[in-house]
Amino acid sequence: MKHHFGALAAGIIAATSLTGFVVTAQAQDPTAVIDARKAELKKAGGGMKAIGAFLKEGTGTVADVQAAAATINATAKAFPDWWPAGTAIGVAKSDAKPEIWTNMADFKAKTAAFQTEAAALVSVAAGGDKAAIGAQLGKVGATCKACHDAYKS
């Protein structure tokens, strides 16, 4: 788990300040959809980093961890709406492999796993126990990595 998270964290770009950016895949042009989902995913990445820093370096508070968990969970909930056809690699700056749309059942299963573990992270963060948060962060990170390995270039 630690290994998974470490590998993921290494690839995560610092969170942007695009708080409040709402993604609506429907009725938008592909570039807007891609830019918006990337911005949202960066926020989830920032949340993962913040929790990792709390655990490893003691940065921030339990309240910060809870806020980060909520951000990750919000990303997980909204995630299914971000993948209209026509937004694969080759369009704008998309890194989304075309296999997403040929293996949609698997992509949805990986999304569901992400949602389950992100929701559990919110519950565990509410408890405030560092070891439990670390274990659950690893589980969330594993769902990020499983999908990226398959569907992100």
Ligand code: HEC
């Ligand atoms: C079910 C699949 C899936 C899951 C789960 C998933 N991602 Fe991703 N992620 C993708 C895909 C596909 C892309 C490429 C999107 C694009 O380029 O349009 C991506 C892109 C990203 C990016 C790059 C954004 C950019 O600006 O280039 C970050 C950061 C990211 N994800 C973080 C995460 C984190 C953190 C998690 C877990 C907490 C996660 N993702 C879970 C599929 C997933």
